[in-house]
Amino acid sequence: MSEFSQSPRLNRRDFAVAACAAATAIAWPRIAFSSPASAMPTADEALKRLLAGNARFVTGKTMHPDQAPGYRNGLAKAQHPFAIVLSCSDSRVPPEIAFDQGLGDVFTIRIAGAVYDDPGLGSMEYAVEHFHSPLLVVMGHENCGAVIATIDAVDKPGGEAPGHIGSLVSRIKPAAESTKGKTGNRVDNAVRQCIKNTVDALKTEKIMADAIAAGKLRIVGARYSLTAGSVSVIA
Numbered sequence: 001m002s003e004f005s006q007s008p009r010l011n012r013r014d015f016a017v018a019a020c021a022a023a024t025a026i027a028w029p030r031i032a033f034s035s036p037a038s039a040m041p042t043a044d045e046a047l048k049r050l051l052a053g054n055a056r057f058v059t060g061k062t063m064h065p066d067q068a069p070g071y072r073n074g075l076a077k078a079q080h081p082f083a084i085v086l087s088c089s090d091s092r093v094p095p096e097i098a099f100d101q102g103l104g105d106v107f108t109i110r111i112a113g114a115v116y117d118d119p120g121l122g123s124m125e126y127a128v129e130h131f132h133s134p135l136l137v138v139m140g141h142e143n144c145g146a147v148i149a150t151i152d153a154v155d156k157p158g159g160e161a162p163g164h165i166g167s168l169v170s171r172i173k174p175a176a177e178s179t180k181g182k183t184g185n186r187v188d189n190a191v192r193q194c195i196k197n198t199v200d201a202l203k204t205e206k207i208m209a210d211a212i213a214a215g216k217l218r219i220v221g222a223r224y225s226l227t228a229g230s231v232s233v234i235a
Ligand SMILES: [Zn+2]
Pocket: 088, 089, 090, 112, 113, 114, 141, 143, 144, 145, 146, 147
């Protein structure tokens, strides 16, 4: 039986795990597509919902919620994403899959290295202002190619990244430079530092800062493990 099978035959233990996952899922109030913003979960509830979905993904007990044709059709009228996720463009790090969420659940911005530019920031600000999403997750990941490329640029100065790739390098560079010579894994240290730098920078952007001060937004940093599929909150 493939772990990716849609309808696995469950043994007793699997059934118990699946039933637990199902109970976790239905314990969350579903945000109907016509619900007002006041029906949003709190930031803590939103984070728990994402991490519960990630736990399903890690154990292969995914539910693929909010993807049925009827739900999709009704969602066309409006969206109320309960979380914003800024993640790397890496093909192995799709937030909706890693968090086992569906249509209308997560407002996603993806830029290599999980850094942001002006249009990316504008997208996140739009979600905060218009959808009142209570949680913003900055999700970097293990073995990030954009971070590795930046470390190479820092360690071997002189080479210029072609085209607009240099704009990524310049944003990741402070993390690569500040972790140079530190103990531990060079790439992972820089990945974690880059996530923290991005969280700190976002907190200073006016719309974000105002929403945080009003208790309407929480920004957290997270690291995705390519090997385990798990997401850990690190900032
Ligand atoms: Zn990456």
